[in-house]
Amino acid sequence: MMRACRFTFARGLVACGSLLVALSIPRIGHAQWSTAYHQFYRQASHNWEFRRNYPAADRLFNAFDYGHAILYETLFTEPNAPTSRLEEREYDFITQRLLVKPPRLPLEESVIEVEYAKLVPEAKEMFEWAHILHRQVYDIWADERLSPESKDREVNRLLKHYLARRKAAFSARPKDMHLMEGQPYSLAFRRRYPKFNGLIWAYHWLQVGLYEPLVTAKSSEARRAGVDAAVARFRGMLADPPRSMPTIMPMTAAVAPEFSRRYPEIAIIFDNLHAMHDVISDVLADSAVPRSRKRTEILRAVARYRDDTSSVTTVAEWRDMAEEMGVEHMGGRAVPVGTPSLRTLWTPELVERRLRNANIDARPLPPGGRHIFMSIPARTYELAGGDELQVFLYPDSASRTNDTSKLDRQRVAPSNMMIKWRAQPSLVVDGNLAAIIITNDEARRQRLRDALSPLDKPNDH
Amino acid sequence: MPHVPSSPAEHVRRHAGRRMALVVVLMLSASSTLDAQTDFYNTSLGRPIRMEDAVPVEYRAVELNLAPVRLDFMSQDTRFWSLHPEATIGILPRTQLQLAMPLAYVDAPETSTRGVAGLDVSVMHAFNMETSIPALAVAGDISLPVGPLGGNATYGTVKGIVTRTLPWARFHGNAQFTAGPSTSSDDPATSTANDGRDLSRWLAGIAVDKTLALHSLLVTAESFAEQPINSGSSVAWSAGAGIRYQLDPRWTMDAGIGRRFSGDNRAWYVTLGSAYSLGLR
Numbered sequence: 249m250m251r252a253c254r255f256t257f258a259r260g261l262v263a264c265g266s267l268l269v270a271l272s273i274p275r276i277g278h279a280q281w282s283t284a285y286h287q288f289y290r291q292a293s294h295n296w297e298f299r300r301n302y303p304a305a306d307r308l309f310n311a312f313d314y315g316h317a318i319l320y321e322t323l324f325t326e327p328n329a330p331t332s333r334l335e336e337r338e339y340d341f342i343t344q345r346l347l348v349k350p351p352r353l354p355l356e357e358s359v360i361e362v363e364y365a366k367l368v369p370e371a372k373e374m375f376e377w378a379h380i381l382h383r384q385v386y387d388i389w390a391d392e393r394l395s396p397e398s399k400d401r402e403v404n405r406l407l408k409h410y411l412a413r414r415k416a417a418f419s420a421r422p423k424d425m426h427l428m429e430g431q432p433y434s435l436a437f438r439r440r441y442p443k444f445n446g447l448i449w450a451y452h453w454l455q456v457g458l459y460e461p462l463v464t465a466k467s468s469e470a471r472r473a474g475v476d477a478a479v480a481r482f483r484g485m486l487a488d489p490p491r492s493m494p495t496i497m498p499m500t501a502a503v504a505p506e507f508s509r510r511y512p513e514i515a516i517i518f519d520n521l522h523a524m525h526d527v528i529s530d531v532l533a534d535s536a537v538p539r540s541r542k543r544t545e546i547l548r549a550v551a552r553y554r555d556d557t558s559s560v561t562t563v564a565e566w567r568d569m570a571e572e573m574g575v576e577h578m579g580g581r582a583v584p585v586g587t588p589s590l591r592t593l594w595t596p597e598l599v600e601r602r603l604r605n606a607n608i609d610a611r612p613l614p615p616g617g618r619h620i621f622m623s624i625p626a627r628t629y630e631l632a633g634g635d636e637l638q639v640f641l642y643p644d645s646a647s648r649t650n651d652t653s654k655l656d657r658q659r660v661a662p663s664n665m666m667i668k669w670r671a672q673p674s675l676v677v678d679g680n681l682a683a684i685i686i687t688n689d690e691a692r693r694q695r696l697r698d699a700l701s702p703l704d705k706p707n708d709h
Numbered sequence: 710m711p712h713v714p715s716s717p718a719e720h721v722r723r724h725a726g727r728r729m730a731l732v733v734v735l736m737l738s739a740s741s742t743l744d745a746q747t748d749f750y751n752t753s754l755g756r757p758i759r760m761e762d763a764v765p766v767e768y769r770a771v772e773l774n775l776a777p778v779r780l781d782f783m784s785q786d787t788r789f790w791s792l793h794p795e796a797t798i799g800i801l802p803r804t805q806l807q808l809a810m811p812l813a814y815v816d817a818p819e820t821s822t823r824g825v826a827g828l829d830v831s832v833m834h835a836f837n838m839e840t841s842i843p844a845l846a847v848a849g850d851i852s853l854p855v856g857p858l859g860g861n862a863t864y865g866t867v868k869g870i871v872t873r874t875l876p877w878a879r880f881h882g883n884a885q886f887t888a889g890p891s892t893s894s895d896d897p898a899t900s901t902a903n904d905g906r907d908l909s910r911w912l913a914g915i916a917v918d919k920t921l922a923l924h925s926l927l928v929t930a931e932s933f934a935e936q937p938i939n940s941g942s943s944v945a946w947s948a949g950a951g952i953r954y955q956l957d958p959r960w961t962m963d964a965g966i967g968r969r970f971s972g973d974n975r976a977w978y979v980t981l982g983s984a985y986s987l988g989l990r
Binding site for chain 2: 280282283284291356
């Protein structure tokens with residue numbers, strides 16, 4: 249009996265070992281060596297606060313993980329499947345079951361997108377690293393123990409941590425649309441799968457849109473109501489697909505303008521992330537890109553979205569592009585214009601209160617001349633050590649934008665003009681305010697920046 | 710997983726074993742109420758089966774296996790308990806360092822023995838991330854003779870690991886060799902001194918697992934052969950199965966059951982463990 253048992257085990261082990269060896273031998277010509285790796289999220293007291301305070305929204309993101317993963321796996325492994333495979337079968341499963349009762353935990357995507365994960369682990373790791381950034385920024389803003397200033401500090405630390413991993417981080421420089429829509433394979437996915445594409449864009453709308461109520465609301469109750477409203481709008485997008493869905497890729501600067509103004513680099517990273525999602529869908533969906541070239545094309549796109557040189561545009565152009573494309577086609581602003589929290593304007597009293605609260609000694613100077621490149625005169629303050637702060641208060645943010653959009657932000661001067669500043673200038677813009685800080689003291693510059701941005705801190709009212 | 714001892718070493722009262730079991734159960738109960746956990750998808754040695762995957766813990770992750778316990782139901786009404794606390798740190802990309810201090814308790818009808826059963830320091834490095842090429846990793850382990858059941862010799866083990874993922878299952882192959890002196894049944898000083906240590910001259914086996922992604926659950930099974938370090942012992946064949954389940958983003962539970970079908974120490978065994986994960990600041 250025992251001999252028979254031993255023989256069976258031995259035979260089974262040898263058979264399984266042989267199978268493993270057979271499965272392990274890569275097909276000649278397709279072997280790819282990858283040294284990508286996973287990195288754990290940054291440990292902090294705010295870890296998982298979003299999950300704790302907004303469980304319904306958090307669970308939706310777990311369901312989103314599935315949607316992205318099954319999309320890539322299906323496009324790669326079943327290129328000849330009928331469109332109904334994604335447009336009906338998977339779409340119905342996701343919208344009628346998964347989004348109704350989302351998974352309680354983040355999913356292990358490599359279990360769902362097995363072949364895709366093996367095709368381009370480098371791209372998968374970039375997505376995961378950016379998704380960690382997404383979740384940790386939610387965590388920071390969901391943590392009611394942190395003041396807005398502490399949240400800004402934490403987000404900036406997180407951004408540095410994210411960007412330090414150069415091989416996995418998306419560029420924080422905005423990229424032009426040519427990268428996404430001007431390639432030979434571009435638009436292949438959305439043309440063939442308009443409903444599923446709309447679903448992905450609805451995901452992306454919520455992923456960036458949720459930041460807006462988190463950063464603009466002034467109480468935990470208001471944040472909760474804002475998040476609930478954003479989730480409700482997301483669900484509304486699924487009501488009459490594809491008519492009710494976004495028809496162009498949601499851009500963070502348009503959907504979440506306050507968040508984008510506060511953290512432009514992070515907003516740009518998320519736009520690059522979402523654009524690359526679309527690019528990979530196109531590469532996988534385009535039958536003109538042979539299977540043997542999918543990895544090469546994806547890695548080429550990955551490199552372009554990672555570097556700081558390919559198809560780079562300016563931040564101002566990125567904002568303009570988001571506005572010009574029409575936020576109404578992207579699903580709308582996450583917090584509609586006219587919401588009380590966005591109506592506060594900068595006033596001289598508010599500026600001076602902020603400076604006092606930050607313990608910045610600023611003495612108002614008599615009115616002087618007007619800069620030839622600004623349409624209104626400045627209120628000028630003398631700072632310690634002869635430094636200077638010039639404040640321009642416009643009737644609205646559009647008027648302010650009209651002036652500041654013409655300036656080179658590095659030199660704080662129109663591009664065709666040379667200004668001789670007495671010290672290093674820097675420009676701060678926020679809503680209807682523009683300010684020029686003239687100092688060589690970097691610590692003072694940062695304190696002034698912190699004091700003058702953003703609008704709608706708890707004590708502003 | 711510790712190797713099953715061939716015999717107890719010293720005499721203690723038998724009900725001490727029950728007390729230890731109770732402590733283990735209480736520790737597990739307490740830990741399950743804490744607010745945190747680890748990745749259910751990455752199997753590691755003994756959690757819940759002997760075979761592991763070729764994927765170290767993530768860079769900058771810390772995984773604490775606080776109270777993983779194993780119980781062997783051996784012949785002649787003997788029970789072998791093992792508690793295997795360990796800490797694993799992702800010290801470099803694709804590289805983990807693991808420290809473990811197993812505690813063992815042998816509860817025989819007339820005799821019992823308990824104590825620290827060595828100190829293990831191991832490093833695992835994955836060469837690559839799986840593509841069309843399987844994930845490949847190598848691990849090195851030093852087992853130091855620490856504690857009353859830790860023996861009196863140092864052993865070094867080198868292991869190769871391969872993982873292949875298919876849409877319907879994942880396969881793992883492990884093979885290892887241990888360098889160090891053989892123990893002898895004829896020499897009680899050496900045979901009993903290594904009672905609690907996890908030692909085989911060589912070991913080779915395979916495992917398969919299936920993941921239910923939407924439920925954060927992994928089901929796995931294995932079969933392996935090993936040559937005990939004790940000279941003169943015959944090759945032992947074992948088979949086991951287990952599950953890993955993610956309780957929340959930081960806590961994972963695992964449980965396993967297995968049987969050693971041949972060799973000198975045929976026995977059923979069960980394992981139960983929990984792991985907590987956090988990151989370096």
